[in-house]
Amino acid sequence: MPQWKKTPLGAGGLMLIEPPVFRDERGEFMETWSGRVFEELGLPIRFVQDNQSLSLRRGTIRGIxxxxxxxAQAKLVRCAAGAIRDVAVDLRPESPEFLRVFTADLEAGSPRMLFIPKGxxxxxxxxxDHTVVLYKTDAYYDPASExxxxxxxxxxxxxWGLDAADPRILSKKDRAAPGLEAFLAALSQGG
Known part of the structure; x- marks a missing residue:
């Protein structure tokens, strides 16, 4: 029986995960998450929330x-339509990879998913255009902790994987997000 594959990205628990895909004349089938398999992969995660976003146009950026x-939330991210450049930044001050940026391209039709640990x-x-992203989280969204x-x-x-000619479409909140310096200042003050 085909096995799930995991590929670590760095040392901090971030990894690409690929479930086996079963194809026949009808099309294909794959499991996108299995608690048992994740335990076998060394990821005993209990997801509590599923999220979906639709980005209407190429160049839409969400985050960081x-x-x-x-x-804090661990996430399992996959692309159901279109394609994304997924970005994860290690914000754990105790991590040897603190502030390292990781990217992974995910696209519809590929079984590849990105597991992002807490922190x-x-x-x-x-x-x-018309990109749909699905992701599971192991903690509920809390606006006060965002x-x-x-x-x-x-x-x-x-x-971000975009050409110079691509628009940069962001929410007002993302355009107003503080820089890294503010994040580091809050960390030094225990926040």
């Missing part, structure tokens, strides 16, 4: 978002 303290900032850019780091902070230098 995170949840603080007990509301990472997360965002993505739509690389195609934070963000500016998507274009030069200290992070995120490569």
């Amino acid at each position: 978002h995170y949840q603080r303290a007990e509301a 990472f900032g997360h965002g993505f850019a739509a690389l195609a 934070g963000a780091v500016r998507w274009d902070d030069p200290a992070l230098a995120v490569d």
Whole structure:
């Protein structure tokens, strides 16, 4: 029987996960999550919330978002339509990869998913019109615990996978997100 594959990205628990895909004359089938399989992969996660976003146009950027303290969320992200450049930033001060930026391209038709552990900032850019992203979280969204780091902070230098001619479509909240310097200042004050 085909096996699930996991590919670590760095040392902090971030990883690409690929379930087996079963194809025949009808099309294809795959499991997108299995508690038993995730335990076997060393990821005993209990997801509590599913989220879906639709980005109408290429160039839409969402993030970089995170949840603080007990509301921190691990995520399992996949692309159901279109394509994305998924971005994860290690925001754990104790991590040897603190502030390292990781990217993974995910697209519809591929079984590839990105597992993002607690303590990472997360965002993505739509690389195609009408892009649908699905992600599970292991903690409920808590607006009081929400934070963000500016998507274009030069200290992070995120490569969003967009051409110079592509628009940068963001929410007002993401456009107003503080830079990395504000995040680091809050950390030093215990926030």
